Amino acid sequence: MFEPVTYSKNMEDKYEQLSQQGEALLSGETDQIANLSNVTALLNQFLDRVNWVGFYLYKEGELVLGPFQGLPACIRIPIGKGVCGTAAETGNTQVVENVHEFPGHIACDAQSQSEIVVPIMIGNELFGVLDIDSPDLGRFSEEEGALLEKFVNRITPFIGE
Known part of the structure; x- marks a missing residue:
């Protein structure tokens, strides 16, 4: 059975506990x-103050909706389009303070105001992206982006094909 955890107040320690x-x-x-x-x-x-957490998996040249928590979402995202497609194309984590200012943002949930997307690589191949949305502007920081990258790297051996 999964037992609740009391997380540290320190962000780095908190993410270590999460990992x-x-x-x-x-x-x-x-x-x-x-x-x-x-x-x-x-x-x-x-995570606090989030309204969507999930994966988009790279399949046949595009991102396809994978497991998630939140409202129904866009099913397919072209590489290079929106925050997820940009993260997939560049291989870089995208931290977006205000999604309405992101060129080509794809709005799946009108409540989302900020977003963070971490690309997932297995070897040198794109596996997909981890996408997290928040109803709060500026919810995510570069520091949190780096910690989510470490988290993704630690769980990748359990999710790869």
């Missing part, structure tokens, strides 16, 4: 969809 919890949750399970689903649930529980 350890993620590894423990996924360890021993090989089903990709089950593991991706549990990661979205874990992040949704862990």
